[in-house]
Amino acid sequence: MDRSVQKNGLVNLFAALVIFVAAFVVAGYSGSLAARTAAIFLGLSILVTFVSWFQMRLEESERLEKLEVDELSRSRGESGLFESKDAELFPARRGREQFERFFVPAFVILLVLLEAAGAWWLWKSFASHNYGIPADRAMPALALFAIFSLVLFLLGRFSATVARLNKHPLLRPSASFLLLGAYICFVTALGLAGIKAEFFKADLYIARGLTVLLGLMSLEMLIALLLEMYRPRVKGKIVRPLYDSRLVGVLGQPETLFTTAAQTLDYQFGFKVSETWFFQVLKNNLLVLLVIQFTVLLLSTCVVFVDVGEQGVLERFGVRHTLLSPGAHFKFPWPMDKVYRFPTEQIQSFNVGFTNDPAFANVNTIVWTVPHDRPQNFLVANSQKTETVTNDDSRQKAPPISLLAVGIPVQFQIRDVLKWVYNNEGASDLLQDIADRAVTRYLAGVDMEYVLSHGRLEAADILRDQIQSAADAQDLGVRIIFVGLQDIHPPTAVAPDYEKVVSTAQTKQSRILAAQATAIRTNALAVAGSVSLLREAQSDRQRLEVNSAAQAALFTNQIPAFEASPDFYINRSYFEMFSRATAHTRKYVVLTTNTQDVIIFDLQDKLGETFENLIVSPKK
DSSP: OOHHHHHHHHHHHHHHHHHHHHHHHHHHHHTOHHHHHHHHHHHHHHHHHHHHHHHHHHHHHHHHHHHHHHHHHHHHOOHHHHHHTHHHHOHHHHHHHHIIIIIHHHHHHHHHHHHHHHHHHHHHHHTTOOOOOOHHHHHHHHHHHHHHHHHHHHHHHHHHHHHHHTTOTTTHHHHHHHHHHHHHHHHHHHHHHHHHTTOTTHHHHHHHHHHHHHHHHHHHHHHHHHHHTTOOOOTTOOOOOTTOOHHHHHHHOTTHHHHHHHHHHHHHHSSOGGGSHHHHHHHHTHHHHHHHHHHHHHHHTTEEEEOTTOEEEEEETTEEEEEEOSEEEEOOOTTTEEEEEEOSSSOEEEEESBOOOGGGTTOSOOOTTSOOSOBEEEEEEOOSOOEEEOTTSOEEEOOSEEEEEEEEEEEEEESOHHHHHHTSSSHHHHHHHHHHHHHHHHHHTSBHHHHHTTTHHHHHHHHHHHHHHHHHHTTOOEEEEEEOOOEEESOGGGHHHHHHHHHHHHHHHHHHHHHHHHHHHHHHHHHHHHHHHHHHHHHHHHHHHHHHHHHHHHHHHHHHHHHHOHHHHHHHHHHHHHHHHTTTSOOOOOOOSSSOOOOOOOOOSSOOHHHHHHOOOOOO
């Protein structure tokens, strides 16, 4: 093996190491997920490049050892002695064989584990990572990764060409990994450019794609390791290094696909398909075809459609050019002209104080005592005077504030799209910050009981006016349509204690009202009783007076009648009294003959025996 090839491998190792360290620092500086994933790929390329370079050194040592032995054999003429003691005379060859037999499979196993662990760790970190990358850090990272891509591409392309022309298979793995690293750095730079173009999740999507690629590389290495155990060994045949990934080779050198495809077609059809004019034209003019396709793609960006209810802002070279109404429009191709669409007639909304919980998306009725929608607690004034009892039984006044969980949807409409786009950076975030500030300020100065009860509609109107005024002061170009206090309640954690306080207050009020009702009823009954007694007394007095006057007048009128006929008066009075007394009494009249008229009265309920004998049964 030429020393120049070995030096080429050493240069590749040094370049991979330097670029890995630089990429790792840039990834930490920018916070880019794609940059972090690219750094892992570059770290793996260091390992592969080092093992490739070390194996090249072993083969070089073996080649020099063989030359020395051949020279000694020619000079001393004792070739038979050297042929019988290969194990002792060729330690370099024995070391190379031991390296390929034991170290290379162990290294491939380590590489599989590192790739699988890296893919798993990266995928788990996506869930908790913040996708926001500052724009002032995205541009330097983009420039550096573009430089990394260029350097790796030049070194990788040169190494791949040397390996192909000079037939050095040990240089091919490092060349493939360097080329793949160049493409990964280029894709990472594109993701950072997407951040600059306000496509904030481009970095995340690229990082996920690279993580999937890392997992596929681990799986491909594992399958290659398993198949290696059953591969037939042919003495003298050049073996492809086990750590030379075919997937990395195809991605790093996509032109090898034509060779593989040509060999496959030749084998399947039984003749040289690769020598036909169509295949040759396709192979020789692939770049032209790609350029044509890219040109057609650019021309397709010259027509833009703005939907109904939207307005488009056309920027030419990053500078505002014109405002587009709904319909079809022509423009210069991308990236000269860019169109940003905004729904100017659509009512948009955002939430203040809570984040939607997908678990409660289809629930119609939600009780505030059940945790939901991850609310935010705000400070609110409390006019009620409360006291707390400390450990030493002393009472302290609680501060006149409370916590309140709010769920306030805010609906708005873009009124002036140019103000919305150009007067402020991140207008939607600014509007939400304005709403948060307005809600915080308002709740800090209003009574909690007022907001929770009859003042909710008035509070919503006040908040809408305050948010509108603040948005107008920032010249956002929006109109606040609706602010709703539909989910406002004390924090869920204090629900049991809050219900106890409310229940105690309601019980207190109920007892006060019951006592007031009892007092009203008792007082009314007392007044009615006194009036009734007074009226009865007056009636009794009047009756007694009238009766007394009547009796006095009667006695005065009876005296002349008594004086005129005392016996008649007495008997008449007696019979009148008797008739009144016996008005409801059963009477028997017994008549007799041949006797004198003697009247006998027996005032008993039962007839006497004398009267029973006088009764004559009626004739039948």
